[in-house]
């Protein structure tokens with residue numbers, strides 16, 4: 001029974017990052033973020049529809065959803081830059097509003113867009129936003145050096161943002177959000193549109209920050225990022241939070257199904273019908289490269305599946321058993337694929 | 341300047357102002373760095389002013405038609421009238437700045453109406469008793485009344501009025517000092533207008549007039565310097581709304597608002613930056629046109645007062661106009677539209693005192709027209725403390741009212 005002190009950075013707890021979140025419902029005082037019943041409309045469109053979740057100290061929470069799901073709208077309200085139509089937000093117990101300077105000081109926002117002045121250098125951007133965060137000069141200078149180190153831009157600080165590469169801009173964008181050592185770091189799809197190497201670098205930085213005790217709210221539509229970084233994940237679709245929990249919990253929700261990916265050519269529709277009729281198979285859909293099958297236990301259907309293939313005259317290239325993943329969960333809870 | 345080691349947040353007015361000044365400084369840095377400040381604020385107006393005064397200055401000279409009415413009918417008054425209205429070989433007299441003055445004889449009863457109807461730019465009336473006073477003056481009477489001359493002019497045309505007044509001053513000065521007309525009187529029992537017109541003394545009178553016309557006369561380089569700066573000022577000012585819209589669409593506004601900075605502080609900082617750029621650019625244009633092109637803007641204190649008042653007026657109006665746009669494009673188009681329309685009505689593209697009567701009247705309802713009228717007076721050396729205070733007051737009022745409405749609107753559009 002590890003209880004986290006009020007607003008504490010749970011550095012002493014040994015259970016590894018986050019997993020108390022699933023069980024520690026009672027430790028409300030320790031939550032860096034609590035929001036509930038958040039609603040935001042734009043005209044007739046309900047962009048966010050009664051969303052609520054909590055993030056414990058030292059926890060990384062992922063908001064996973066497709067384009068237009070309401071991720072940015074949700075975090076804009078949490079960061080105090082957009083007023084919710086309904087609902088409540090508390091940062092370390094302090095109510096967040098668009099005018100709540102004290103609550104805002106606890107949050108570091110890394111916007112989806114590159115929110116930097118292109119005609120200023122990285123350093124000048126850091127200075128400007130750092131001073132807006134009311135960091136005293138000397139403290140700011142030290143922090144700038146630290147955050148540049150974290151994002152690996154120490155030697156590029158005097159480059160103008162407009163002359164930086166896409167990956168450098170993304171990293172500088174993150175650096176600004178870290179300056180004032182926020183209790184809660186909010187990152188809105190920070191890896192969109194960059195090369196795999198820069199992306200990996202960014203993910204590593206975020207892992208380090210999480211390990212160092214920072215609470216993180218991370219939005220993405222990349223399942224593998226959510227799986228890699230996040231202690232808990234909320235799946236958001238059409239403005240609604242349709243599922244929430246640790247990766248394990250979410251996958252249990254879909255009922256421990258296995259996915260089998262078959263590459264094959266020939267009469268796929270016939271093949272699919274034959275496979276679907278096999279005992280233990282819950283679904284079989286023809287896809288471009290072959291067949292996507294879900295089954296209660298993959299091992300039990302593999303032999304009959306291959307036999308069925310021979311029977312209908314398809315040539316099977318490979319059969320692969322895939323552990324159920326968030327993609328499966330997403331399909332299950334929203335009825336559609338995560339990728340567009 | 342520096343805080344202590346503590347992290348206590350500054351409070352009170354200084355605490356409120358600090359982020360405002362930070363935003364201002366950063367805006368200035370960005371605008372100097374991306375050169376927009378220099379192009380819109382200095383090079384643009386200077387180039388346009390140079391082009392205008394070169395292209396139009398030579399051909400489009402201002403001609404003032406001044407009526408002469410002789411209500412006295414004495415030999416002395418007739419001599420003055422004849423001397424001034426006589427056709428000279430050089431055509432109308434030209435002053436040092438390219439302005440011309442020509443005289444036209446009118447009946448005393450019609451002078452006022454002719455000025456009102458704009459047939460004349462101004463009129464000089466030689467009142468009854470002019471001859472007698474002149475005679476007494478030239479005879480050296482101790483009790484001689486001063487020779488007086490009446491000037492009629494339209495208050496919207498202070499330069500023309502001043503030209504007329506200086507001609508009138510010249511007439512009385514000549515009469516009083518050199519007894520010029522008195523000598524002519526003594527020489528002939530009967531008036532000999534033709535002879536007088538060609539004669540030495542009268543020719544001198546004609547020569548004197550243009551030298552003194554309109555103080556120094558309106559300075560075209562200074563005029564177009566101010567006119568073009570004012571035109572560009574709308575675009576400088578449009579930056580406040582434009583940059584907020586750009587920042588909103590680019591996500592920077594979100595980041596700014598995620599800090600303790602308030603919308604009011606942000607808008608105030610941007611507005612201050614624009615005001616600094618406006619006043620700074622104006623002063624540079626003033627100094628460069630004076631130094632490099634020899635423009636005479638008039639007394640510095642008056643010019644500075646008008647620079648500040650003009651910048652504030654147009655800043656206010658620009659804020660209001662740009663607040664109507666919801667996208668960057670809209671902000672730009674509204675700003676351009678209003679800038680050019682007001683520049684046309686306000687007389688920025690035409691010379692001082694030019695244009696129809698209606699246009700000149702309308703011009704005074706624009707900040708451009710008000711400002712240009714005052715700058716023209718300053719350059720012509722005819723401005724008074726009162727006239728500048730009035731013009732500056734009107735401009736400040738325009739700036740205050742439009743600025744407050746504009747700021748509230750921008751606040752609402754950008755921070756929905």
Ligand SMILES: Nc1ncnc2c1ncn2[C@@H]1O[C@H](COP(=O)(O)OP(=O)(O)OP(=O)(O)O)[C@@H](O)[C@H]1O
Pocket residue numbers: 042045046047065066067068069070071072073074112221
């Ligand atoms: N300012 C706005 N005005 C009108 N509609 C908006 C506005 N902001 C968001 N929306 C709408 O609200 C919905 C949610 O948008 P939001 O940006 O929160 O989605 P998102 O999950 O961040 O998407 P993405 O992955 O594309 O960033 C969308 O349908 C969007 O069109």
Ligand SMILES: [Mg+2]
Pocket residue numbers: 071072073112188
């Ligand atoms: Mg988004």
